C-alpha cells in the first residue's frame with residue numbers, strides 16, 4: 001500500500017500542520033515535511049521547488065498543464081480531485097509527484113468495502129481483550145498515517161467508497177485534525193494531501209460525491225492526450241521501435257472513441273497492450289511478423305475495454321474488425337504491415 005519511505009528518515013524537521021489553524025504557506029514553498037524543502041531562504045526554496053517540479057515531469061509524456069496545476073494545488077496546500085476517463089495518467093502523475101517530493105505515499109482503491117476503520121485504523125482486538133484500550137494498541141490506517149507523516153493519500157475511484165468513509169475525510173481536509181475515540185487527536189503535518197480520482201463516465205457501483213466533499217477540493221480535468229503524445233507513451237511503455245505498430249495501435253484505439261456503436265472507447269492502456277501482445281505473438285511464431293496477429297491482439301486488448309452501446313446488436317469483435325479496417329484506410333502506408341496505397345495504384 002505504501003510506496004515511499006517516510007520523511008523523518010532524512011532528519012528533516014517536521015513541523016506545522018494543515019487546516020484552518022496553520023499559518024499561510026509562503027507561495028512557492030514545498031511542504032516542510034518534504035526533504036526536498038529548501039534550507040529556509042526564499043530563493044533557495046524556490047530553486048528546490050522548481051527542481052522537484054522538473055523531476056515530476058520526467059517519465060510523464062506531455063501533461064505539462066495538468067502537472068503544473070496539480071503541483072500548484074499542492075504548493076497551495078489544497079486537496080485535489082482528478083477527473084478523467086480510465087488510462088489518462090492520473091495515477092502516473094500522482095506517483096511521480098510523490099516520488100519526486102519523496103513524501104510518504106498511500107495508494108488506496110476506492111470500493112464499498114473500504115470501511116472507515118480501514119482508512120482510519122483500529123485498536124488491535126487481541127491486545128485490547130488482554131489489556132483494555134491503550135494508545136499503543138491502535139493500528140494506524142493510511143489516512144492517519146498520511147496525516148502524521150505529512151504524506152499523500154491517493155484514493156483511486158474515490159466515488160466507489162461508501163458515503164460514510166468519504167465523510168470521514170472532510171474534517172482532516174478542512175481542519176487538519178481528526179479525533180479518534182480512546183486514542184485522541186491526530187494532527188496532520190504540513191504536506192498532508194488527499195488526492196482523489198474519479199472517472200466521469202463510470203456508473204456501475206459509483207455513488208454521488210457529496211457537495212461538502214466537492215467544496216473542499218480543487219478539480220483538475222484529465223482528457224485524452226494528443227495522438228502524437230499517445231504514440232510516444234506507447235513507445236515508452238512497450239519499448240517498441242516499430243513505428244508503424246505504435247501508430248496503428250494508437251489509431252485503432254483512438255477510433256474506438258469515435259465509433260457510434262461504442263459508448264466509451266479505450267485508453268492508451270489498450271494501445272500499449274496491443275503492441276506488447278503483437279510483439280509476443282511474433283516471438284511465439286519464430287519472430288515472424290504476421291498481419292493477422294494485429295487483429296488478434298486488438299481483439300484481446302480492446303474487447304474487454306470498450307463499452308458497447310446497449311441499443312446495437314453487434315459483438316465487440318465485429319466492431320473491432322470495422323475499426324481496424326478504418327485505421328488501415330486512414331493510415332495507408334503507415335499501417336502495420338499494410339500495403340503502400342501509392343504502390344497499389346501503380347500496379
Ligand SMILES: Nc1ncnc2c1ncn2[C@@H]1O[C@H](COP(=O)(O)OP(=O)(O)OP(=O)(O)O)[C@@H](O)[C@H]1O
Pocket residue numbers: 059060061062063084085086087088089090091092093156199233237268269272
Ligand atoms: N502521460 C503519460 N506519460 C507516461 N505514461 C502514461 C501517460 N498516460 C498514461 N500512461 C501510461 O498508461 C497507463 C495508464 O495510465 P494511468 O494508470 O496513470 O491511468 P489512470 O488515469 O490512473 O487510469 P484509471 O482511471 O484506470 O486508474 C500506464 O501504463 C501509464 O504508464
Ligand SMILES: [Mg+2]
Pocket residue numbers: 090091092156
Ligand atoms: Mg489509476
